[in-house]
Amino acid sequence: xxxxxxxxxxxxxxxxxxxxxxxxxxxxxxxxxxxxxxxxxxxxxxxxxxxxxxxxxxxxxxxxxxxxxxxxxxxxxxxxxxxxxxxxxxxxxxxxxxxxxxxxxxxxxxxxxxxxxxxxxxxxxxx
Numbered sequence: 001x002x003x004x005x006x007x008x009x010x011x012x013x014x015x016x017x018x019x020x021x022x023x024x025x026x027x028x029x030x031x032x033x034x035x036x037x038x039x040x041x042x043x044x045x046x047x048x049x050x051x052x053x054x055x056x057x058x059x060x061x062x063x064x065x066x067x068x069x070x071x072x073x074x075x076x077x078x079x080x081x082x083x084x085x086x087x088x089x090x091x092x093x094x095x096x097x098x099x100x101x102x103x104x105x106x107x108x109x110x111x112x113x114x115x116x117x118x119x120x121x122x123x124x125x126x127x
Contacts, residue, residue, distance in 0.1 A: 002026030002116045004099045009121030012089055019085045020121055022099030030054070033107040034082045035114060036073060038095035038123075045098065045111060049073040049084060053105025062107055067093075089125045096120040 008020035024030070035050035051073050052060040061073050067086075075082040082099065100114035108114070 002029050002101065004101055004116055004118035006097065006099050006118045006121035009097065009123045011124045011126060013126050014090060016089055016125075017085070017087045018089060018123060019083055020097055020123065021084075022082045022118055024080045024082070024099075024101055026116070028103050029101040029116060030077075030080060031105060032101055032103045033105055034073075034075065034102075035100045035107065035109070036082075036084045036097055037100060037111060038093075038097045039120075040092075040095040043095075047109040047111070048097070050107040050109060051075055051082065052107045060107060062109060064109075086123070089123075091125050091127045094123060094125050096122050 003025045006022050012018050031054040033053045036048040037045050038048050039045040050062045070088045072085045098120045099118040101116040102114045
């Protein structure tokens with residue numbers, strides 16, 4: 001059984017940094033691709049970042065244009081955990097951030113490609 005649990009959300013000021021984590025349990029996705037999505041109040045859930053599964057020659061990471069250069073996604077295979085380091089946060093980054101996983105190693109920016117989801121962690125950026 002696969003379980004994803006996000007942590008690390010909170011209230012921060014504009015321009016500050018925050019790192020959120022997603023711990024994964026379940027052998028079927030340990031080598032698979034993972035992603036972060038977010039949903040702001042009144043908006044649809046959107047892609048933030050994705051990282052390819054293990055066994056690729058290098059970690060391939062992908063970012064939404066709105067976070068490119070400010071956010072960094074990484075994974076610690078030994079801990080079965082992925083991270084999203086968020087720098088230079090803006091009020092428009094305020095959202096519930098969701099972790100997603102799939103058994104396949106190819107990363108995707110499409111929500112429909114992910115089979116497993118966490119409950120989300122709230123990030124609030126004050127102006």
